[in-house]
Amino acid sequence: MKLKRATYRHIEAEIYAYEETVKQIEQLRQDIILAGNAEIRPTAVNEGWRSSSVERRATKLADYILLREMERITGAIRDTYIRCKEEARRVIWVKYGLAILWEPPDWLQAAMAGKSRFDMRPDDMAAILNMDRATFYRYKNGFIYGIAERLGWY
Template sequence: MRLKRATFRHIEAEIYAYWDTLKRIEELRREIILSGESPVAVAAGQEGYAESRVERRGTRLADSILLREMERITKAIADTYARAREEGRKVIWIKYGLAIDWEPPPEIKAQMEGRNRFDLTADQMADIASMDRATFHRYRSGFVYGIAERLGWY
């Protein structure tokens, strides 16, 4: 079974935005935790249970659907990346600019310097990675499908 084109593109967009998503996760956490920075007041809840603003903030943090989904996606990307081999990581870095706890080889960095990865063709990217175009696509697709599998989208 193949991924739908829109799903494949969506996963690629999430890969491109990986670092921005991590920053946004931290911002959301900070906003939830720091919202209503006033002294803690205890009031009776609807069911008669004591409820405080701290408890409500904690519940909002735990229940934030957006936050959980963003964390789930970034974890799937990081886990799939951690399983990738050296050649796969080269492809991922050339295509998406993603390097998690890994440094691309200096010769590949030098070849990519001053180039916009969005303007490169698949053949040019494969040449930079010193591999055949089909191999390049296999690594790229394998990474995206691995993420889709971890997310349950495939």
């Protein structure tokens, strides 16, 4: 079975945004923790509307649901990445700039210096990695499909 185009692109967008998502998760956790400790008093807002405890609870619940989903997606990316071989990690770093608990080799960093991942063609990326285009796609697609499988989207 093949992934839908929108699902494939959504997973790619999540990979590109991995580092930012991890930062947002930490910020959201802090907000939820600190909101539970703070004493919240109803305040008058626009024409006498007041915030209620039900509204505050609903907001916290929505934040918690968002946090769980963000953790699930980043967890799937991290777990799939950790299971990858060295060659696949190189492909992932060149394509998405993602390195989790791994440092790209110096020669690879030097080869990518001054180049934009978004402007490079897959053929150029494969040439930098000294591999065939089909091999590049195999590793890239394997990573995407591994994440989709882990999330239950495939």
